[in-house]
Amino acid sequence: MEKKHLIIPIFVPHLGCPNNCIFCNQKSISGQTKEVTKEDVKQIVDEHLKMFGDQKAYKEIAFFGGSFTGIDVDKQIELLEAAYEYIKAKKINSIRISTRPDYIDKEILKRLKKYKVKTIELGVQSSNDFILEKAKRGHTFEDVKRASKLIRRHGFILGHQMMIGLPESGLPDDMKTAEDLAKLKPKIMRIYPVLVIKGTELEKEYNEGRYRPLNVPQAVEMCKDVYYYLNKKKIKVIRIGLQTTDLICNPKTEGSTVVAGPYHEAFRQLVEDRNVV
Ligand code: SF4
Incomplete structure (x- = not known):
């Protein structure tokens, strides 16, 4: 039987991100605007470990957010060092990060290796350069190919994230x-149907009638x-799909960051139920 896998998520919003992907508002998605520190890492990990108790499980610290390797190098090292302490103490099995394909090179991978990062997830979104350009991603599919090869060649587990229903x-x-x-x-994949998030360029396109989001049945069908x-x-x-823990969140509730799009609390379940062949 596969060992239980417990994740300790630490959201690192890329506040200084120079990119402007039309669907992204990091602050809005996480509800977090403050920079993460090593003290935060310690607090979050300690809280989770306490919650996990003495469960026999594979435990992993996951730095989620836009682009871990795009943040200031000193900040990366500060956070990685804080996480690495738990690996040295054998309280945590591994670390994972998510980033952009154009923020991967040999030097970056060497740094991640040093702190025992095991899994690198790349935000890919689409393999079509025209669609990437429309989404203002600022990288091409060639960058994805190059980064993916480098990641695998350096012995990391490769993950990809793709979006369903981007403009065009x-x-x-x-x-x-x-x-x-x-x-x-890739060994692992995340599939995100596009949601219109408050404060994004996509919201503007949506309000002006230039973008029509998928509805839930359409998105389920495509994701299936x-x-x-x-x-x-x-x-x-x-x-x-995004979960309630990713957003502030359910479009039906007050304070939601989702303006429109195929949000459903049990989106994965809907897709799996449609997946009967
Ligand atoms: S998706 Fe990532 S790269 Fe794009 S704007 Fe958001 S943080 Fe920056």
Whole structure:
């Protein structure tokens, strides 16, 4: 039986991110505007370890957020050192980070290796350069290929994150992204149907009628095809859709950051239920 995997999520908002992806408002998604410190890491990890008790499980610290390797190098080291203390003390098994494909090079990977980072997830979103440009991602699919190869060659576990329903993207484009990514041999994948988040450029496009988000049934249908394909390719889909813990959140509740789009509390369940063949 596979050992239980417990994640300790630490959200590192990329407050100084020079990019301007149309769907992103890091602060809005996390509800967090303050910079994370080593004290925060310690506090979050200690709280989780206390909560986990003496469960026998694989425990991992996960630095989520926009682009871990794009933040100030001193800050990266501060956070990695704080996490690494728990690895040395054998309280934690590994560390994972998420970042952009154009923020990966040999020097960065060397640093991550030093602190025993095991998994690197790349925000890919699409393999179509036109769609990436429309989303103002600021990188191309060539960057994704290069970074993915480097990550695997340096012995890390590779993860990819892709989006469903970006502007100008339809099911054939999203399927093509899944196929292109499968060729790069990620071990894990996250699938995010696009939500319109408050304070983003996409919200403006939506308000002006230039972007029409998917509804829940459409998004479920599209994610189902991608999910089923990835299953066949033996790529583990570890997440489908944002969760309430990712957002402040449910569009039906007050203070929600979701303006529109296919948000559903049990989105993954809906996709899996549609996945009967
Ligand atoms: S998605 Fe990542 S790269 Fe794009 S604006 Fe947000 S933090 Fe920056």
